[in-house]
Amino acid sequence: MSTELSRSPEDGGSTPAAETATAAPAAGAVTAVDPRLLVREQGFKGYLTEFVRRMRSGELGSVPVVVGLIVIWAIFQSLDSAFLSAQNLSNLSVYIVGTGLISVGIVFVLLLGEIDLSVGSVSGLAGAVFAVLAVNNGMAEWLALLLALATGAAAGAVHGFFFARIGVPAFVVTLAGLLAWNGLMLQVLDSTGTINLDDEGLVATLTSHYFSDVAAAYGLAAVAVLVFGGAQLLDARRRQAAGVPFRPLAEIALRTGVLAVFAFAAAYTLNQYRGLPLALLVFLAVLVLFDLLLRRTGYGRKVFALGGSTEAARRAGINVAAIRISVFTLAGTMAAFGGLMIASRISAANQGAGSGNLLMEAIAAAVIGGTSLFGGRGNVWSALLGMLVIGSIANGLALLGSPAHLQYMITGGVLLAAVVIDSVSRRTQKSAGRT
Amino acid sequence: MSATPVLALRGISKRFGAVQALTDVDLEVRPGEVVALVGDNGAGKSTLVKAIAGVGPADEGEFLWEGKPAKVERPHDAQELGVATVYQDLALCDNLDVVGNLFLGREINRVGVLDEVEMERRSRELLQTLSIRIPSVRIPVASLSGGQRQTVAIARSMLGDPKLVILDEPTAALGVEQTAQVLDLVERLRERGLAVILISHNMADVKAVADRVAVLRLGRNNGVFDVAGTSQEEIISAITGATDNAVTRRTARKAEGKQ
Numbered sequence: 124m125s126t127e128l129s130r131s132p133e134d135g136g137s138t139p140a141a142e143t144a145t146a147a148p149a150a151g152a153v154t155a156v157d158p159r160l161l162v163r164e165q166g167f168k169g170y171l172t173e174f175v176r177r178m179r180s181g182e183l184g185s186v187p188v189v190v191g192l193i194v195i196w197a198i199f200q201s202l203d204s205a206f207l208s209a210q211n212l213s214n215l216s217v218y219i220v221g222t223g224l225i226s227v228g229i230v231f232v233l234l235l236g237e238i239d240l241s242v243g244s245v246s247g248l249a250g251a252v253f254a255v256l257a258v259n260n261g262m263a264e265w266l267a268l269l270l271a272l273a274t275g276a277a278a279g280a281v282h283g284f285f286f287a288r289i290g291v292p293a294f295v296v297t298l299a300g301l302l303a304w305n306g307l308m309l310q311v312l313d314s315t316g317t318i319n320l321d322d323e324g325l326v327a328t329l330t331s332h333y334f335s336d337v338a339a340a341y342g343l344a345a346v347a348v349l350v351f352g353g354a355q356l357l358d359a360r361r362r363q364a365a366g367v368p369f370r371p372l373a374e375i376a377l378r379t380g381v382l383a384v385f386a387f388a389a390a391y392t393l394n395q396y397r398g399l400p401l402a403l404l405v406f407l408a409v410l411v412l413f414d415l416l417l418r419r420t421g422y423g424r425k426v427f428a429l430g431g432s433t434e435a436a437r438r439a440g441i442n443v444a445a446i447r448i449s450v451f452t453l454a455g456t457m458a459a460f461g462g463l464m465i466a467s468r469i470s471a472a473n474q475g476a477g478s479g480n481l482l483m484e485a486i487a488a489a490v491i492g493g494t495s496l497f498g499g500r501g502n503v504w505s506a507l508l509g510m511l512v513i514g515s516i517a518n519g520l521a522l523l524g525s526p527a528h529l530q531y532m533i534t535g536g537v538l539l540a541a542v543v544i545d546s547v548s549r550r551t552q553k554s555a556g557r558t
Numbered sequence: 559m560s561a562t563p564v565l566a567l568r569g570i571s572k573r574f575g576a577v578q579a580l581t582d583v584d585l586e587v588r589p590g591e592v593v594a595l596v597g598d599n600g601a602g603k604s605t606l607v608k609a610i611a612g613v614g615p616a617d618e619g620e621f622l623w624e625g626k627p628a629k630v631e632r633p634h635d636a637q638e639l640g641v642a643t644v645y646q647d648l649a650l651c652d653n654l655d656v657v658g659n660l661f662l663g664r665e666i667n668r669v670g671v672l673d674e675v676e677m678e679r680r681s682r683e684l685l686q687t688l689s690i691r692i693p694s695v696r697i698p699v700a701s702l703s704g705g706q707r708q709t710v711a712i713a714r715s716m717l718g719d720p721k722l723v724i725l726d727e728p729t730a731a732l733g734v735e736q737t738a739q740v741l742d743l744v745e746r747l748r749e750r751g752l753a754v755i756l757i758s759h760n761m762a763d764v765k766a767v768a769d770r771v772a773v774l775r776l777g778r779n780n781g782v783f784d785v786a787g788t789s790q791e792e793i794i795s796a797i798t799g800a801t802d803n804a805v806t807r808r809t810a811r812k813a814e815g816k817q
């Protein structure tokens with residue numbers, strides 16, 4: 124054995140003396156802390172100064188979108204008091220799911236620093252494949268659903284192959300896909316034009332089912348809060364035991380408390396109308412799952428690494444082509460999933476599916492939510508936050524009876540604002556020494 | 559000196575378009591030996607390193623690992639063999655934090671998810687062992703100074719279990735104390751029986767830690783010298799191409815004789 128350096132002394136059982144010694148002070152007990160490092164002060168004031176410092180150095184994260192959302196909701200509520208009603212918010216939560224799922228795939232592609240322009244067409248194709256198989260050919264809905272998802276995965280894999288193996292820019296490959304998959308969808312629909320889905324079927328149920336028992340929404344909120352708080356506590360314990368900096372109890376309590384307020388407020392609102400929508404539950408489950416994948420697994424780490432520096436990732440022994448192909452496959456699959464949700468909401472597959480501003484909304488949602496266009500920065504929750512912004516604008520304007528062109532202009536303006544924030548924060552981060 | 563070299567390269571050639579960067583280069587490194595690879599700018603040192611590390615495989619030539627022919631076509635192949643490399647053009651991901659960079663490509667998992675706690679603990683320990691001072695292991699490496707980034711890259715190569723460590727101008731961006739630490743580190747690696755290839759333009763550093771010096775000139779071998787029995791002038795004249803000139807060689811010898 125050669126490199127002693129990397130081996131931990133705890134491999135042969137930890138010494139209790141060392142543990143107590145390192146566990147006592149909160150942070151920086153092990154390594155000699157650089158005196159220039161701005162250590163966060165304890166307590167609430169510490170939070171505030173840390174927050175201000177982050178804003179200054181351009182680490183904006185989700186702050187602009189949350190502020191923007193509050194402003195948008197305040198404006199629409201003042202124009203029409205029905206906007207913040209339980210019914211409207213509940214409908215909004217179902218409306219955003221289809222595009223939101225597509226946007227989750229876009230987040231992964233953006234993290235690589237690439238773009239996928241085909242997701243709209245792929246989503247339309249998936250809806251058409253499902254409808255033709257299930258309705259026209261009488262295939263079992265679950266099987267047709269799996270085949271529709273597989274279609275999306277295959278389309279994404281094709282993009283990934285040409286991008287990663289042949290070296291065609293992703294922009295061009297997926298632009299070709301945008302056209303080709305739309306053509307294929309029209310061919311699949313062929314003579315039928317519009318196919319109505321079975322209202323009682325599996326896919327239609329995705330957006331029409333509500334868990335009307337109030338226990339469902341509250342239960343979900345309670346589980347979310349408990350799991351989040353518990354995970355944070357366990358993590359802090361392990362960190363403390365290992366002698367690395369950990370979150371103080373007060374901070375965990377505060378974070379869990381904030382989550383609890385939001386979770387129970389949402390559950391209360393949903394229960395005022397028809398209860399917890401199945402579509403929202405599916406969306407949240409997907410978000411949690413992909414968030415874990417991205418932040419807590421080696422796969423996610425590789426995705427971020429590629430977005431940071433492809434060459435560094437390659438030299439670290441990462442199979443760059445495989446990761447790229449997998450990400451585009453994932454984007455295709457999520458596009459298909461979103462397409463099925465959209466088909467479910469309108470209870471039909473038609474020739475117009477996947478066109479219009481769907482693609483723009485999916486990409487805009489990811490960027491508005493705080494995922495950088497430049498790669499390497501972002502998270503899957505931006506799909507939810509961004510879609511809430513876009514969905515609220517569309518929904519609010521519809522309530523006011525405004526025409527569609529106004530919605531396009533406003534959404535376009537919001538997207539521009541988001542990209543400006545992204546670019547400026549990148550510049551500030553650069554000048555603050557962060558890329 | 560032990561018999562089989564860890565790494566033996568025979569007749570390595572590599573070209574980039576119209577540039578023949580390496581021609582028929584041989585190189586051997588044995589366990590517990592520090593070989594300095596020197597040569598003027600553009601001599602092909604980094605190109606040779608990248609050929610060994612699988613980042614830019616050679617066009618021709620034999621690659622013998624512990625006496626047996628090996629194929630190194632990807633960085634992963636070299637890592638499998640036990641080659642750890644610190645590149646001249648740093649290979650770090652700016653958006654990842656120090657821990658993420660140190661463990662990139664060899665993350666520690668615990669029931670299928672990243673074990674951040676263990677990785678952070680080991681990172682701190684490793685950095686402490688190497689006396690590397692950075693503000694925090696949880697800040698993106700983009701916010702570190704050039705020298706700090708360099709030390710992170712060096713620390714990275716010490717993780718895992720390398721048999722051969724290649725350092726391409728590791729001290730170029732380092733301060734006095736950090737340079738001394740890297741040189742100490744090279745000696746510690748040798749004591750542990752690892753093979754080290756050290757690229758440096760600093761003859762004092764080379765003289766201080768290397769056992770042998772291999773000179774590259776215009777992409778070709780231009781002599782291998784035992785550090786102990788060779789004057790600095792002889793090495794420098796091999797680098798600049800003055801070796802074949804008997805007069806310069808004599809003046810160099812005389813100059814040393816007078817000292």
Ligand SMILES: Nc1ncnc2c1ncn2[C@@H]1O[C@H](COP(=O)(O)OP(=O)(O)OP(=O)(O)O)[C@@H](O)[C@H]1O
Nearest residue numbers: 574577579597598599600601602603604605606646
């Ligand atoms: N990717 C590349 N494409 C084309 N030519 C290259 C490439 N990399 C290196 N070269 C050429 O190969 C030759 C050797 O370059 P190399 O980087 O190996 O030099 P070096 O000995 O490491 O120099 P230095 O001391 O400046 O680091 C140079 O002439 C260079 O122009």
Ligand SMILES: [Mg+2]
Nearest residue numbers: 603604605646
């Ligand atoms: Mg070089």
